[in-house]
Amino acid sequence: MPGDLAFILISPWMAVAGAVGVSIPLLIHLLFRRRRKPVKWAAMLFLEEAWSSRRKRIRLEQMILLFIRCAIPVLLGLALAQPVLDGSRLLPGSGRSIHLIIDDGVVSNTTNSSGQRDFDIHIERATSILESLKPGDRAVVTLTTDPKSTQAGATDVGTTMNWLKTISPSEQPSRIPDALMKVRDELVESESPGSSEVYLLSSFREGGFDPDIDHETEFPEGVSLSYSGPFEEHTENTRINRLEPLRNIRIERSSANDPSIDRTIMIELERDGNMLPGTSMRLNTIIGSWNDSRTITWEKGESTKTVGMELPNEVDVSNGIKAHVESDDSMSIDDSRYLALESSEAIHVLLLDRPGEDNRVFESRSNPGAGRWIQYALQPGSKSTYRILEMDPSVFQMVDLHDVDVVILTRPDLVDRTSGSWIRTHLDSGGLVLVTPPESLSTHEWVASTSSQLGLSWNASMEPRIHDPSTSLAMPTDPVNTGSPLELISAELPALLETTQVHQSLEMKNIESANVLLTLEDGSPAIISGGSRGVFPGNVIFMTFPPSMNWTDMPTRPLMVPLFHELIRGGLSSARKSSSGFVGEFVDAGHGVVSISNDGVRIPIIEETGTTSTSIPNRGLWTMFDNRGAAVGQLALNTRPGSTDTTPGDPETVSNWLGGEWTRLESDSTRTASHGNHPSLVFPLLLILAILVILETVMGRMFTRSIHSGVG
Structure with a gap:
């Protein structure tokens, strides 16, 4: 007792x-x-x-x-x-309580020049400490990747040592601050924390240790605090940091006239080490049975390299993409990276317009109207990747949104509240909505109600603003931000904008949350987008003028075709969530998905949020299933970029980060110091x-x- x-x-x-x-x-x-x-x-x-x-x-x-x-x-x-x-x-120093914090993060898979992993060294030191314990001592083991799941404090040292033999390094990132906080909380709740000893066993490589994150952990007085590391050996390691498409959606069977960026993926590689010699290695891109293998040449001292690759039209990407670099280095886990890419035969567009009687004054052979001009821009020839369904808003039904990617509203004034709720549902599922003012109206009362239906607070002036003389379009003062629908043509835009004139436009209000894509010469917004702040998964693009000759000469200018292609392709790409996530985190699989599975491991999805019920344990391509048990897509899960950086941490930085009360362990100090806590009766x-x-x-x-x- x-x-x-x-x-x-x-x-x-x-x-x-x-x-x-x-x-x-x-x-x-x-x-x-x-x-x-x-x-x-x-x-x-x-x-x-x-x-x-x-x-x-x-x-x-x-x-x-x-x-x-x-x-x-x-x-x-x-x-x-x-x-x-x-x-x-009752006796001072007896009944030791040992708390071992073992770094099992992905960077602990690093192998040194002797062929020994960092994790194996941690286990050896932990075993050495446990061997010094006597019957009645208590040992608790906490892992840095999952601090909440600890090996319960056992007085049977053999049980704890046997458990250590069963664990292996994880693919998840280290969470040292969380582990320290967990152990501190346990000690605060214990009866006699002053007789406890805490050992932090970590290599403190930069991939698993961030000195900018303050652990803010103050242990009770009297607790003995010791740490191992940082390991000072530099190891050579090459990793794939990024595997991403230029667009989150790939159009199959695209014609030769379609932009190749729809089929382009970018692969970013990075090297660690203090030498970084000039060398070459093979980079393989694997899609099913198709494999692109090319040689990557590194210059001496070169640490990063980005490779662009255009995927062939005939390659089926539905089962995911894997990039793998053949590198004989200190870690193999980060030699591969996965990508799940949404693929479609065409972009399906629903055009809500009312051509004919209401627009007969504005439509003619020389000015066919905004809806027609948009169709001409998207379908300039017989072969097109767009499938456009034109419909009067008054007969629009929710079933018409089936398989629709983009809704274009050239007559938003005719969309009632019920139809607006259907379009909002389209947005919530990751769709794109493009809105232009009706060219036939002289007053525009519809803006506030339409933006409200779409979950936005935007508004505009009741009457168009007449520009006399006409004004040209311009790039926004701030550079085009990453993720903008126009990002990929931002270099060509200035020359195209100079030749385009706007005769009249709506003056926007309450658009603080919007992204300004293009402006007029005076800096007022011309085209804006919204939805990137988490209001809904989809994207809304609002033009302050319709592409009609009464408002602008854009339909006859070189800007028209590339602008609408990029607004739709780029806007749809930013609206669609990338089907990816990181190991060790909760992942948003989306609504309608009930579980994901990989290599026999199945994780349920929380219905209300669409997120995984637990954090992801390992990388790879995970299959998503609906409530019927049918596969509905792929989810690519990888290690977080930078989490496998093998660069050794600076000893002084580590010491300062932990605090002065921590003592660095020497090679044999754990066994020697451990005996002094048992009162000896020899003398x-x-x-x-x-x-x-x-x-x-x-x-x-x-x-x-x-x-x-x-x-x-």
């Missing part, structure tokens, strides 16, 4: 030898005592009277002397057995033994004289 004394013998066989030694004085007495037959003679009477008066005292003296002589071999055997007291919280036993030897000598002579004097 807690608080009891545990008497431990480091060399128990010596104690057994001492116990056997107790029998030596007894055997001598029993074997060598003489049995004589009493012979009575005349003076015997007086001797018996003298003996009877002293017999009790003499027997007591003999018993004391016998006890001392028996105790001498016992104490000698115990002293040689090196006894210690353990398991008692007290030797002292008692010396006293008994002296007493036996003195008392032996005294008692012998008293016997002779008593008899005589």
Whole structure:
């Protein structure tokens, strides 16, 4: 029970030898005592009277002397057995409580020049510490990748050591601050935290240690804090940091006139090491049975390289893409990266327009109207990757949105509240909505209601603003941000914009949350987009003027075709979530998905949020399933970029980050320091033994004289 004394013998066989030694004085007495037959003679009477008066005292003296002589071999055997007291919280330093924090993050897979992984070194040190424990000690193991799941504090050291043999390094990133916080909380809740020892076993490589993240962990007073590392050996490692498409959606069977960027993926590689020699290696891109293998040449000292690759039209990417670099380096996990790419035969467009009677004044052979101009831009020839369905908003039904990627509203004034809710559902599923003002209206009361239906707060002036003289379009003052639908043609845009004139436009209001894609000459917004702030997964693009000759000469300018292609392709790409995530994190699989599976591991999806119920344990291509059990797509999960950086951490930086109360472990310090916490009884036993030897000598002579004097 807690608080009891545990008497431990480091060399128990010596104690057994001492116990056997107790029998030596007894055997001598029993074997060598003489049995004589009493012979009575005349003076015997007086001797018996003298003996009877002293017999009790003499027997007591003999018993004391016998006890001392028996105790001498016992104490000698115990002293040689090196006894210690353990398991008692009543004694200072006894009942040790050990907390091991082992870094099992993905960077602990790094192999040194001796062929040993960082993780294996951590386990060796943990085992060395555990071997120093005695019965009654308590050991708790916490892993940095999952601090909440700890090996419960066991007093059976063998059980803990056997458990250490079953674990292996993870593919998840290290979370050292979380692990420190978890152990600190356990110590605060314990009865006697001052008798505890904490060991942080980590290599502190840059992939698993970020000094900019303050752990803010203050341990209770008296807790012994020690850490290993950082490992100072530089290891050569090449990793694929990024595998991404220029567009999140790939159009199959695209014609030669379609932009190749729809089929282009980018692969970014990075090298670690202090030498970085000039070398070459093979980079393989694998899609099913198709494999593109090319040689990558590194210049001396070159640490990063980006490779662009155009995928052939005939390659089916539905089962995912894998990039793999053939590199004989210190870690193999980051040599591969995965990509799940959405693929479609065409982009399906629903054009809500009312050509004909309402627009007969504005439509003619020279000015066919905004809807027609947009169709001409998207379908300039017989072969096109766009499938356009034109429909009057008054007959529009929700079923018409089936398989639709883009909704174009050239008559938003005719969309009622019910139709607006259907379009909002389209947005929530990752769709794109492009809105232009009706060219036939002189007042525009529809803007506030339409933006409200789409979940936005935008508004505009009731009447168009007339530009006299006409104004040209311009790039926004701030550079085109990453993820903008026009990002990929931002270099060509300035020359195209100069030749385009705008005659009238709406003046936008309340657009603080919008991204300005293009402006007029005076800096006022011309085209804006929204939806990137998490209001909904989809994307809304709003033009302050329709592509109609009464508002602008854009339909007849070179800008028209590339602008609408990029607004739709780029806008749709930014609206669609990339089907990817990182190992060790919760991943958004989207609504309608009930589970994901990889290599026999199945993870349920939370219906309300569309996210995984647990963090992702390993990388690879995961298959998504719906409630019917049918596969509905792929999810590419990779290690987070930078989490496998093998660059050694700076020792001074690590020491400053942990704090002055932490002590760095030397190679053998764990075993040496561990013995001092057990109160040893060797010295007290030797002292008692010396006293008994002296007493036996003195008392032996005294008692012998008293016997002779008593008899005589």
